[in-house]
Amino acid sequence: MTPAVCLTGVGKVYGHPTRGFRALDDINITIEQGDFYGLLGPNGAGKTTLIQIMAGLTRPTTGSVSVMGHDVARDPSAVRRRLGVVPQELVFDPFFTVRETLRIQSGLFGLPKNDDWIDELLHALDLSDRAQTNLRALSGGMKRRVLVAQALVHRPAVIVLDEPTAGVDIQLRESLWQFIRGLNDKGHTILLTTHYLEEAEKLCRRLAFLRRGSIACEGLTTEFLATTTGPARLEQVFRKIFQEAAVE
Numbered sequence: 696m697t698p699a700v701c702l703t704g705v706g707k708v709y710g711h712p713t714r715g716f717r718a719l720d721d722i723n724i725t726i727e728q729g730d731f732y733g734l735l736g737p738n739g740a741g742k743t744t745l746i747q748i749m750a751g752l753t754r755p756t757t758g759s760v761s762v763m764g765h766d767v768a769r770d771p772s773a774v775r776r777r778l779g780v781v782p783q784e785l786v787f788d789p790f791f792t793v794r795e796t797l798r799i800q801s802g803l804f805g806l807p808k809n810d811d812w813i814d815e816l817l818h819a820l821d822l823s824d825r826a827q828t829n830l831r832a833l834s835g836g837m838k839r840r841v842l843v844a845q846a847l848v849h850r851p852a853v854i855v856l857d858e859p860t861a862g863v864d865i866q867l868r869e870s871l872w873q874f875i876r877g878l879n880d881k882g883h884t885i886l887l888t889t890h891y892l893e894e895a896e897k898l899c900r901r902l903a904f905l906r907r908g909s910i911a912c913e914g915l916t917t918e919f920l921a922t923t924t925g926p927a928r929l930e931q932v933f934r935k936i937f938q939e940a941a942v943e
């Protein structure tokens with residue numbers, strides 16, 4: 696089967712090609728269709744840069760990326776239809792209501808009659824009673840939920856969530872994950888970054904640990920967890936990987 700995401704030799708240098716900052720170096724990752732994949736690493740490791748490259752928002756310095764078999768550089772519109780990204784940064788137009796925002800986004804994908812799905816998204820994200828509220832009048836956590844809904848209006852095959860639960864209360868986090876799990880059960884591929892390791896431990900089938908722009912290790916979550924005992928096992932794995940890096 697065609698992989699959902701294939702990153703081949705991806706590198707990124709910000710600024711001057713030789714004296715600039717190397718944010719990513721020779722990243723090779725294949726994510727199978729239907730997988731639930733976690734990309735973990737400390738602040739500045741390069742997670743968002745990698746996601747921006749996947750979404751075609753940042754150009755890689757080297758390497759290539761394909762989503763559901765479509766090359767991001769050669770066929771960006773095919774990729775856009777198959778990919779939904781929940782960005783880490785809150786970006787939105789404050790003058791539209793929640794429903795207008797989702798309708799506009801649907802229109803961009805050529806889906807003028809999308810209200811049934813929009814209603815389902817609003818319900819799942821506990822935004823139904825905010826549908827007519829302007830985005831500027833929402834709290835930070837609510838804005839983030841709108842970003843999640845916005846990324847899903849076109850029912851993308853591959854869903855990328857860049858720290859979707861930062862600033863989101865515990866109750867909504869649980870319902871958000873239930874919803875995302877449901878989409879995964881229906882065959883959607885999920886790529887997640889999070890600093891909440893207990894979420895990654897529960898949700899992700901495979902994990903990649905990114906360290907200063909390189910993959911430190913990659914594999915099945917169960918295999919990583921099998922190396923530890925006791926509580927907060929993924930946190931122990933994470934500490935071990937990054938403490939070892941510190942003494943290199």
Ligand SMILES: Nc1ncnc2c1ncn2[C@@H]1O[C@H](COP(=O)(O)OP(=O)(O)OP(=O)(O)O)[C@@H](O)[C@H]1O
Nearest residue numbers: 709716718736737738739740741742743744745783
């Ligand atoms: N536009 C840019 N110009 C220059 N450097 C950048 C730019 N964007 C990111 N960087 C640098 O690239 C590195 C990786 O940043 P990135 O945002 O990808 O990290 P991250 O893993 O997502 O971190 P976080 O967990 O804090 O979100 C950082 O050192 C950052 O300062």
Ligand SMILES: [Mg+2]
Nearest residue numbers: 742743744783
């Ligand atoms: Mg980031």
